[in-house]
Amino acid sequence: MISREKLIELLEERSPARVRALLDTADRTRAYAVGESVHLRALIEISNVCRRNCLYCGLRAANRHLPRYRMADREIVEAVLSAAARGRRTVVLQSGEDSALTAPRVARMIRRIKDAADVAVTLSLGEYPRDDYFQMREAGADRYLLKHETVDPDLYKSLHPGMSFERRIRCLVWLKEAGFQAGSGMMVGLPGQSAATLADDIIFLRRLDADMAGIGPFIPHPHTPLKHSSPGGADLCLKAVALTRLALPFAHIPATTALATLCPNGTERALKAGADVIMPLATPEKYRRLYEIYPDRSPSSDSGPDSVIELVRRLGRTVSRDYGHTAPRLNLLAPFDISAYKRALQRCPL
Numbered sequence: 001m002i003s004r005e006k007l008i009e010l011l012e013e014r015s016p017a018r019v020r021a022l023l024d025t026a027d028r029t030r031a032y033a034v035g036e037s038v039h040l041r042a043l044i045e046i047s048n049v050c051r052r053n054c055l056y057c058g059l060r061a062a063n064r065h066l067p068r069y070r071m072a073d074r075e076i077v078e079a080v081l082s083a084a085a086r087g088r089r090t091v092v093l094q095s096g097e098d099s100a101l102t103a104p105r106v107a108r109m110i111r112r113i114k115d116a117a118d119v120a121v122t123l124s125l126g127e128y129p130r131d132d133y134f135q136m137r138e139a140g141a142d143r144y145l146l147k148h149e150t151v152d153p154d155l156y157k158s159l160h161p162g163m164s165f166e167r168r169i170r171c172l173v174w175l176k177e178a179g180f181q182a183g184s185g186m187m188v189g190l191p192g193q194s195a196a197t198l199a200d201d202i203i204f205l206r207r208l209d210a211d212m213a214g215i216g217p218f219i220p221h222p223h224t225p226l227k228h229s230s231p232g233g234a235d236l237c238l239k240a241v242a243l244t245r246l247a248l249p250f251a252h253i254p255a256t257t258a259l260a261t262l263c264p265n266g267t268e269r270a271l272k273a274g275a276d277v278i279m280p281l282a283t284p285e286k287y288r289r290l291y292e293i294y295p296d297r298s299p300s301s302d303s304g305p306d307s308v309i310e311l312v313r314r315l316g317r318t319v320s321r322d323y324g325h326t327a328p329r330l331n332l333l334a335p336f337d338i339s340a341y342k343r344a345l346q347r348c349p350l
């Protein structure tokens, strides 16, 4: 169990030898807890339309420079089939918060996908009412990613106009109640974030008992209010990945595209620091440049000599052939009291 103070100390650690020891410990923990398999989850970005205005994101509604697209159901199923034909056993459907993606439509889409291909389905479509999540789960979706982004309620408020931190947490609780394998996570290096905030993010992921934890650096986008902010640091991000692995040994943790974008060997470094998932891009070619969360994305490819499959082999790991579900565990959430959580967060040792 790592205390909050120790987490802060390790996030602030600068000695190369001590940082190396931390990353190696996380790597060994990953090997022991989830093994040598690397799960490839095919990422299909089904719409870049978003009604929100998160200050950091290029898809925000106020960005008028971005041409918008929505994939038709037929295109989505085709992209899923093509990913399945390449051996992917999970597809991740991600989008902006698009009001055209109503729960009945998403449920219909999930049924079509499940009829057409032998894949697990992860959704990453943002916030919905409780009943909508249940509808999507009943249609057969397996997992849902909803990053909490930052656990500091004031920072959350300043970055997310018109949104509420409490609502975000409530959505995560609903996702768990609906029976999803639920993923959350944070950005590293957000303006106004401190090592203490990041430590609290890791404690939050642990308390949520997240099945998946996505941790990537913030990268400024030129058509957002944060265009002049500095990007998050790769080293800090790797330390956060490693500490999250220590806090959640059995979780699935991706080597994020944002880290790969920030540094050329980011995927390899994350895989050696506790990560066990890669999300190769399976969005149709014509839409890829339009899903511009941040500029110059460096998405992973699962074919060709530079593919992540080659990387996985080079590292002596294996590409998973199964769905990569998390094993059912005790749900630590029920009953979940947000104000008690907030009080506990101030002093909670892991």
Ligand code: SAM
Pocket (backbone or CB within 6 Å): 056, 057, 058, 059, 094, 095, 096, 097, 124, 125, 126, 127, 145, 146, 147, 149, 186, 187, 216, 217, 218, 219, 220, 221, 258, 293, 294
């Ligand atoms: N709209 C959904 C949501 O917000 O949950 C899913 C899509 S959203 C584009 C997926 C993730 O992109 C967010 O959770 C956020 O962490 C990440 N993201 C957005 N803008 C970013 C930026 N400028 N740098 C790094 N990550 C960013």
Ligand code: SF4
Pocket (backbone or CB within 6 Å): 050, 051, 052, 053, 054, 057, 058, 059, 060, 061, 095, 096, 097, 126
């Ligand atoms: Fe929309 Fe998600 Fe981007 Fe926020 S992070 S603007 S909800 S796509």
